[in-house]
Amino acid sequence: MTTVPQVYSIKSTPKETLEKWFRLLTIGRAIDNKAPNYLKQAIGWSYHAPYAGHDGIQLAIGQIFEKEKDHLFPYYRDMLTAFSAGLTAEELILNGISKATDPASGGRHMSNHFAKPEWNIHNVSSLTGNHTLHAVGAARAIKYYGEKAVSISSQGESSLSEGYVYEAINGASKEKLPVIFAIQDNGYGISVPKKDQTATRKVANNFNSFKNLRVIHCNGKDVFDSMNAMTEAKRHALEAEEPVMVQANCVRMRSHSNSDRHELYRSEAERNYVLDYDPLAKYRRMLIRYERFTEEELAAIEADAKAIVKTAHKAALKAPDPDPESIFDFVLPEAYESEKYPDGLHEEDGEKKKLITGLNETLKAEFRHNPDTFIWGQDMANKDKGGIFNVSKGLQQEFGIKRVFNAPIAEDFIMGTANGMSRFSDKIRIVVEGAEFADYFWPAMEQYVDSSHDYWRSNGKFTPNVTIRLASGGYIGGGLYHSQTIEGALTSIPGVRIVYPSFADDAAGLLRTSMRSRGMTMFMEPKALYNDPKAAAVIPDDFEVPFGKARTRREGNDLFIITYGNATHLALDAAEKLAKEGLECEVLDLRSLVPMDKDAILAGVKKIGKVMVVHEDKVHSGFGAEIASIIMEEAFEDLDGPVHRVGSPFTPVGFHRALEKAILPTVDKIYDAAKKILAY
Amino acid sequence: MSTAIIYSFNSNKTAKAGEKIVEAIGKDLKLDVINAEEITEEQFLSSDQLILGVPTWFDGELPNYWDEFVPALEDLDLKGKTIAIYGLADQVGYPENFADGVGIMAKLVRDRGAKLVGFTEVDNYTFESSHAIEDGKFMGLVLDQENQARLSKKRIDNWVKDLKAVFK
Numbered sequence: 001m002t003t004v005p006q007v008y009s010i011k012s013t014p015k016e017t018l019e020k021w022f023r024l025l026t027i028g029r030a031i032d033n034k035a036p037n038y039l040k041q042a043i044g045w046s047y048h049a050p051y052a053g054h055d056g057i058q059l060a061i062g063q064i065f066e067k068e069k070d071h072l073f074p075y076y077r078d079m080l081t082a083f084s085a086g087l088t089a090e091e092l093i094l095n096g097i098s099k100a101t102d103p104a105s106g107g108r109h110m111s112n113h114f115a116k117p118e119w120n121i122h123n124v125s126s127l128t129g130n131h132t133l134h135a136v137g138a139a140r141a142i143k144y145y146g147e148k149a150v151s152i153s154s155q156g157e158s159s160l161s162e163g164y165v166y167e168a169i170n171g172a173s174k175e176k177l178p179v180i181f182a183i184q185d186n187g188y189g190i191s192v193p194k195k196d197q198t199a200t201r202k203v204a205n206n207f208n209s210f211k212n213l214r215v216i217h218c219n220g221k222d223v224f225d226s227m228n229a230m231t232e233a234k235r236h237a238l239e240a241e242e243p244v245m246v247q248a249n250c251v252r253m254r255s256h257s258n259s260d261r262h263e264l265y266r267s268e269a270e271r272n273y274v275l276d277y278d279p280l281a282k283y284r285r286m287l288i289r290y291e292r293f294t295e296e297e298l299a300a301i302e303a304d305a306k307a308i309v310k311t312a313h314k315a316a317l318k319a320p321d322p323d324p325e326s327i328f329d330f331v332l333p334e335a336y337e338s339e340k341y342p343d344g345l346h347e348e349d350g351e352k353k354k355l356i357t358g359l360n361e362t363l364k365a366e367f368r369h370n371p372d373t374f375i376w377g378q379d380m381a382n383k384d385k386g387g388i389f390n391v392s393k394g395l396q397q398e399f400g401i402k403r404v405f406n407a408p409i410a411e412d413f414i415m416g417t418a419n420g421m422s423r424f425s426d427k428i429r430i431v432v433e434g435a436e437f438a439d440y441f442w443p444a445m446e447q448y449v450d451s452s453h454d455y456w457r458s459n460g461k462f463t464p465n466v467t468i469r470l471a472s473g474g475y476i477g478g479g480l481y482h483s484q485t486i487e488g489a490l491t492s493i494p495g496v497r498i499v500y501p502s503f504a505d506d507a508a509g510l511l512r513t514s515m516r517s518r519g520m521t522m523f524m525e526p527k528a529l530y531n532d533p534k535a536a537a538v539i540p541d542d543f544e545v546p547f548g549k550a551r552t553r554r555e556g557n558d559l560f561i562i563t564y565g566n567a568t569h570l571a572l573d574a575a576e577k578l579a580k581e582g583l584e585c586e587v588l589d590l591r592s593l594v595p596m597d598k599d600a601i602l603a604g605v606k607k608i609g610k611v612m613v614v615h616e617d618k619v620h621s622g623f624g625a626e627i628a629s630i631i632m633e634e635a636f637e638d639l640d641g642p643v644h645r646v647g648s649p650f651t652p653v654g655f656h657r658a659l660e661k662a663i664l665p666t667v668d669k670i671y672d673a674a675k676k677i678l679a680y
Numbered sequence: 681m682s683t684a685i686i687y688s689f690n691s692n693k694t695a696k697a698g699e700k701i702v703e704a705i706g707k708d709l710k711l712d713v714i715n716a717e718e719i720t721e722e723q724f725l726s727s728d729q730l731i732l733g734v735p736t737w738f739d740g741e742l743p744n745y746w747d748e749f750v751p752a753l754e755d756l757d758l759k760g761k762t763i764a765i766y767g768l769a770d771q772v773g774y775p776e777n778f779a780d781g782v783g784i785m786a787k788l789v790r791d792r793g794a795k796l797v798g799f800t801e802v803d804n805y806t807f808e809s810s811h812a813i814e815d816g817k818f819m820g821l822v823l824d825q826e827n828q829a830r831l832s833k834k835r836i837d838n839w840v841k842d843l844k845a846v847f848k
Contacts, residue, residue: 010751185739201739201776219741249738277737277744286748 004216004232008224010290018292019301021223024062025055025280026305028080031092034309035112036258043317044097047111049077050254054184055279057220057248059084060230061154061182067119071138071151071423073131074114074121077184078154082114085121089312099319106459107322112257117461122423125450128189129159132168132181133413133447137420139177141428143241144402150237151179151420157247158189160206161197164446167413172243173210174408180233181245184220186252191265204247212242220248221279251277330460331494335547336516344509344545344591348538355501356530358508358539359391359469363431365541366515367399370429373515374421376407377414377433377469388436389471389530411435415447415468419454422464429515431467438472438524439484451520452495467514467521472500473566473616474664475528479655483664485565487615488622490522491593497547498594500524502568505537506591509545517547526566534569548595556584559674560608562601562627564590567614567647567665574670583678593623601627602635609640610677614670619647641680646673681848682726684712686719687733688745693768693825694733697836701731701766704840709847717745721752729847730761730794734785734820735768740777740811742784756792763789764798764843765820766836767812772827775807779822783811786819796820797846798839804831 008017032052038045051058054077062084065072074081083092091103095114098107104115104123115123122138124131135153142149159165160183172179183204187194200206204215214236218229226248233244251274255262262271287293338344353361367373375395379388381404386393396404407414411434418430434448435441441448448468455463474483490498499514499521501507507525514521529535553568554575563571568589575585588604590596605611611631613624624645631643648663687698698713705711714723716733724730737743742750765786769779790796799817805824812818821839823832 011755201774205776219747221744222747249741251738282744282748286751289748290751 004228006228007231008227010224010286010292013224015292018287021059022283022287022298022301023305024059024080024084025223025283026302027089027308028083029055029280030305030309031089032079034313035096038097039258045111047076047257048096049112049257051077051079053186053251053253053274053277053279054220054248055080055283056223056226057182057184057218057230057250059223060226061085061152063227064230064234065152066149067121069120069147069149071120071122071135071142071149073124073135073151073153075124075128075131075155076110076112076126077156079112079114081154082121086119087114087116087121089308090315091116093312093316094319097316098322099316100322101319105457108459109457115458117458120423123454123458123462125453127446127450129155129162129165130416130446130450131155132159132165133416134420134423135179136168136172136177137417138423139172139179139243140175140417141421141424143175143177145424148238149178150234151177152182153179154182154184156189157183157185157194157203158192158197160203161189164412164416167408167410168416169207169210169213169243169245171408171410171413171417173213176212176242178237178241179243180230180237181243182230183245183247184250185247186250188252188256190256190260191262202247204245207245214240214242214244216244216246218246218248220250221277221282223279223283253278330456332497333455333463333518335497335519336513338513338544338546340542341509341544342546344506344549344551346505346540346543348540350538352536353504353539354531354533355504355507355535356389356391358504358537359511359525360393361539362508362511363392363395364398366512367395367403370515372425372427373429373431374403375431375433376405378407378409378436380404380406380433382406387433389527391469391525391530392433411441411444412447415444415451418466419447419451419464422466423462426465426518429465429467431469431515434468434470436471437478437482437527438470438486439481441470441486448496449493452493454495455519456495463519465518467511467523469523469525471527472524473526473528474653474660475566477655477657477660479660480652483653483660485524485617487524487593488617491623491626495520496594497521497592498524499547499592500526500565501591502526502529502565502589503535503537505539505543506545506551506589508539509543510591512544513546524565528566529569545591547592548597549592550588550590550597550600552586553589554585554587556586557608558583558610559585559678560604560611561585561587561614561674562590562604562611563587563614564593566616570665570667570670571614573667574674577667577671578674583674585674596627598630601631605631605635606638609638610680611639611643612646612674612677613643614646614665616665617647618650619645620650622647641677644673644677646670681728682712683709683729683731683847684714684727685731685733686714686716686724688717688743689715690717691733691735694735697766697768697823697832698733700833700836701840704836705844708844719745719749721756724753725756728761730763731843732763732765732785733767734765734781736774736777736779736781739774740780742781746781746785750788753788753792758789759793761789761794762797762846763794764796766823766839767820768823768825770826771805771807771824776809778805778807778810779812779818780810782818782820782822783813786812798843800835800839
């Protein structure tokens with residue numbers, strides 16, 4: 001029973017509508033029942049989360065979705081949702097058995113994750129509820145661009161235990177976004193019952209006190225109750241421009257998935273109890289009871305359904321498998337190409353600008369250049385404040401609060417809604433200040449990692465166009481959470497470019513390239529250099545630095561130092577000290593870590609033979625290990641001694657200046673290491 | 681006056697409670713016993729006095745057999761009918777929606793003209809909320825076989841005693 005308008009009922013709904021629903025329900029259930037057979041026959045579908053028992057709400061979610069207009073984020077149990085939204089039976093099976101022509105991912109993502117990005121049925125993570133933030137981000141774009149559309153996040157009730165789902169709902173409430181959270185409650189998160197998730201059985205009621213959020217409960221097992229609830233939810237989201245949460249009470253008629261055995265934790269009585277409420281059987285009984293269809297008519301539809309599934313099955317089996325040669329496709333999309341500065345170098349004369357000025361002026365220039373550019377983050381904009389270090393100062397005043405705005409203190413929300421807003425249109429470019437300081441970024445890591453998969457996982461159909469700016473590194477006496485740098489942990493994750501400039505001109509040029517490129521870029525800013533005269537440089541107004549192009553900052557023949565970020569300046573100072581002793585170092589500033597300028601590294605090794613890698617992050621598993629290994633593998637014969645690494649020890653960064661000095665690289669440490677290598 | 685009791689013959693606890701009610705009524709009233717799983721509009725209208733067995737399923741829902749009858753029920757004129765409702769519910773497992781089924785059915789039939797009888801006290805139950813409560817009383821007899829099975833017989837006997845006073 002619900003308190004929403006009764007638009008649909010067994011007596012008044014047109015017969016053709018009832019028939020359409022019965023076909024969808026019958027074909028969908030036939031595939032849901034057939035899915036385990038593919039695994040038994042070793043064809044595929046090794047992950048299948050049966051939807052049986054969720055039939056009413058899944059039918060309804062799909063029916064209210066308007067393709068290419070609304071945005072739908074189905075979860076891993078949403079087979080009928082996807083089918084009701086327009087996917088064909090064949091497309092469902094192509095996904096189940098991971099064929100190259102699967103519209104969701106071409107066999108790259110786990111089975112039972114149905115999607116069709118070209119219709120805005122989005123490819124989502126297996127991480128439960130992760131897409132809630134994406135749905136909120138898409139709704140932000142819907143609102144900004146004035147579309148009459150909704151974003152729908154579909155998920156199980158256990159996902160509401162996740163902190164980032166709270167962040168998403170809080171954000172939708174705060175921003176009054178047209179998003180529907182469709183919560184399919186079957187009482188279990190795999191084997192974990194609701195009582196072990198939260199104190200409130202009707203979990204949506206946990207959110208009753210949120211402003212601007214309407215909560216609707218419905219019977220997800222009942223077609224009419226679900227249709228009425230979702231119809232009202234969409235009407236309300238469109239007309240009131242507010243988020244709506246629909247909690248649909250479902251049953252899980254089977255195990256969680258084919259790797260689960262629910263008889264281990266559910267009694268026979270309970271299993272029979274939920275089977276008794278088979279939504280499809282109920283709908284069929286009602287069609288007969290209220291004389292909307294005869295037994296013969298339904299039997300004919302069921303026979304048709306059987307034939308449709310058989311045809312789809314045969315066609316899907318013939319479809320090609322993914323090509324192993326394709327694994328390198330769609331790791332990263334094409335970057336913006338600079339015609340004027342193909343190597344990211346310039347000969348400009350004039351007044352030097354600080355690194356912070358270079359970033360600020362480039363941000364403003366790009367916001368003027370592209371009206372579909374947005375920026376948000378913590379401390380982003382409040383009167384004269386513009387970013388924690390004022391990098392974005394003046395942006396909100398010039399470009400307005402709709403393009404430049406504060407985010408809640410919720411790093412995952414900042415990242416996740418950037419991903420989601422990107423899904424609205426490929427023309428959008430987003431910059432986020434991912435955290436107040438780099439080592440506050442960890443709460444956003446689940447969104448960072450998930451976003452890193454998107455381009456590959458969707459088989460090239462979606463890439464988040466997001467630049468993540470992080471004030472990084474030490475030398476400011478900040479200790480833990482304020483003086484660490486985190487690139488060593490990030491460079492092992494494919495799918496994101498990582499840049500780490502050390503001079504103002506390179507910072508400006510890399511930022512411009514990041515903001516004009518498709519895909520994700522992690523833009524690490526050495527905050528100690530924001531206002532340091534050493535990092536100041538002349539910056540051409542239109543400067544661009546391509547990704548993967550290193551820059552030689554000092555030439556020499558005795559020692560080759562590969563470095564980036566804060567360490568570039570330490571290395572240059574050490575080189576200056578050594579030069580006074582007649583020892584000439586060449587200092588290569590990588591600028592980009594991913595992609596890395598391997599050619600420049602190997603050329604320097606070949607030229608000089610003695611090599612040192614210097615970075616601020618820990619030596620242990622730091623990025624220097626990757627550089628050193630490449631040199632070993634590809635330029636061993638060119639070496640004139642072992643590659644030496646200078647960086648931080650395997651400890652956190654201490655707060656007291658004496659501790660920080662003992663831990664972070666210094667000019668003296670680099671000088672001492674250089675002398676050893678030079679003496680080898 | 682004709683009287684019928686309607687409950688699901690496929691059910692377990694609700695059917696057993698129905699049998700106990702029939703037993704308690706004894707020969708004082710002629711009672712038709714009807715299967716709710718197959719209830720028709722004609723059967724529902726054929727008696728002047730009805731006892732309905734309405735357990736609460738899941739988080740506050742009618743069982744499917746009653747839910748499927750609701751569209752028919754919504755079009756019935758129940759003026760002149762006297763209806764009493766009993767329902768099984770679980771106050772420990774489902775304290776937020778304790779015996780909601782009783783309240784949902786009670787309001788449905790009353791809105792269509794029926795007179796409700798057999799309200800009971802809420803004392804000696806522990807729960808958080810219930811759609812079955814009106815003016816501080818349950819809108820029928822609530823039985824909790826999961827947690828208070830030993831109280832059921834007395835509750836049924838007392839309820840039937842009250843019903844006998846109003847049913848003719």
